Amino acid sequence: MVSASLLFAALPALYAAELVLDADTQSLQVGQTIGLRLTVIDAALPGAPSWPTVPGAKIAYQGVQQSVARIYGKTSRTVTYTYALTALDDGEIKIPAMELSVAGESLRTEPLVLKVSPRAATPGGAKAEASLRAGGQPVTSAYVGQVLVYTMSFRTPEQVLDRRFTAPTFDGLVAEQTRDGELREHRTVIDGQDWSVVQVDLPLVASAAGERTITPGVMAVQVPELGRTGRGAARAFANVRNEVYSSESLKLNVRPLPAEGRRDDFSGLVGEFALSARLLSDRVATGDSVTMEITLSGDGTLAGFSLPPVPADAGYRAYDDTPTVEARVREGVFTSAAAFRRAIVPERPGALTIPAVTLQVFNPRTGQYELIQSEPLTLTVTPGEGEATLSTFAADDQRRDVEAQADDIAPLRPRARPDRALFSPRDPLALGLVGLPWLGFFGLLARELAQRARPRVDPRRALARRLQGAEQAEIGELLGLFREASGLALGRPAPSLDVEALGALPDKHRDEALRLYADLEAARYGGGADAGLRERTLRLCRALLEQG
């Protein structure tokens, strides 16, 4: 739906594209968030425009909405980009004119000025506070390289259902790389009253000298709107209210590290550190290695730090593993520790003294450079198997990586040969490969079909021939002839005939057939056929054969 203001705004746009910027209200309090809308009428942007930094405000993109309206018979398309604007300081927020180029046409918004008043006292005393801390104590100055903890604490007597922290712009500070910030939430009792506390700790490293201003941090919380709806347990499902609180801005003076007292081998570490070292074994054979553990801990950042190299004439070689660095933030205090594992390979037998590891660090508490060092360690080196003559080569290695001078196509192929197997469906080899097995298959199939189609001997003729030569047939053959003739008459296979099946013969033959079957069975088990039985059988068979 298009709001009335947009309709009026769209009136001049009947003939041209236009940009319109408007806000929910022209006056707001510190920490209050209002909606800011950029409306594009009859034009298309490639995406949501991003705002330049506006002093005293934080602007975050929220979404886009499109609508089409018909005004004075003309269809107008509007695209509205919505932003959330949060006031950070009292005074005025001046949103400068935004100029965009759309399809070759330059569109411009009018500047917008919002009045920001100090935040009215919140009921119950909800409050957000921020500070920069070093060693747990608030500070207003620091040295380049020093670790500070930005702490924002928010407390409210109401129950916090949800919270979202928006970090300020850290001018001259960068995030510490080995430890992320953390947000903790707990409840506490102050003067007999319950408070919800949300605390954010962000470890930062001062990176650039000068006077720095840290903009306010913003905490958006969701608290229950009790007393409006619901009663008893149902209050848990009551409405919620969104509140936005901002802290005050902070000033920080970042000082450069002094040049006086800085050695060429300054480690770059800023903070209070302690260093210790130990050997996992005090005896090793020449050529073998023994592990040396070096632990460095303190309240400065150890990101990217590596131990100084061992001199070439030290009498041993050293190989460092990737160190393990752990850091944590507790009550606004940042601490970190790095564990280095260094493999020591002695070059000759005898007593080997590994000198102390010495580092120059800058201590921001005293404002001076200090030396920290571990204890020297002694190692007994025994002769190894086939003691090797070792040479240090790292310092003498003058080689360099081969540099690419140009980019080109891939090189030629020295073994290019014609492909003798380019496929074609008419290729004799392909035809033979496929055709031969299938020819064999279809040949076998054709032979089988031919065998099945071959005409057989007419069973009637065969039976007639058998009857002609059966004048002296024995009982077994007579029984066979009887079954064949009956089977032909009934259209059934002879072996399956029985008395029941014979009952299906025509009336004029059925009785004689049943009698003859009984006589033949009796004669078979009783002792041969007589002339009468043979004559009856042949007669009935001929009759059945003639009947068809």
Place this chain on the structure above:
Amino acid sequence: MPPLGPSTILLGLGLAMAGEPADDALAALVAGDYAESSRLHVEAVNGGAVSGDIYYNLGVSLYRQDAIPEAILAWRRAAVLAPRDGDIVMNLSYARRRTQDRIEAPALDSWMFWRSSFSFSEQGWAAALFLSALGALGVVWRLRPEAPVGIPALLVGVPALALCVSTAAELSALDDRPGAVVLAAELPARSEGAGGVVLFTLHAGAEVTVRERVGGQALIALPDDRVGWVPLDALGLVDPRLPFPTPPASEAG
């Protein structure tokens, strides 16, 4: 089995003799005589000595000669024969950067996913082998009906069918709708053959698809489905079985 006819014997003889110009062409390429190398390579492929490597080397010598459209055509033909060759793809991308028309080739969108990985020749021979194996299983089945040939026949028959279809699709694409490379410096595409209005103008090295061929004219299509008629002799067809166009005689400085 069809008898080995005279044409087959001549083809075999041609292939056996075809190695020589390819070797000479390679020697000329190594010596840096790109014009001679191109001429000998073309002579070799037009004489039947066809392979992905030979077309690849032809592309290299043409590229060195600054004959970019012809080099693209040679490498496109090489890619038909050796689709898994990464060097061809890389060289094509080099050559395409030196053309004028930005034409994005559409991705091969087919359920026959193996088509982009295997050449038509590999697919064809694989189809022939699978079909042969299927026929052999049929023979076994008729000779020994009790032999368990059902599952083997299925395992052989399905790939055989799929490969037959994909080979037919490849050959059909090569025969009926081949890719083509514009060889002319400027090529107006018209609405009707030699007449009609100019719809768009292509430049040397542009890659199109030929949809129809009528007389000396070809109906070409761009990946965005715009079509137009152009003279056929201004195109080089991406069919490695066809003669390769005569390369330019002069060598780039």
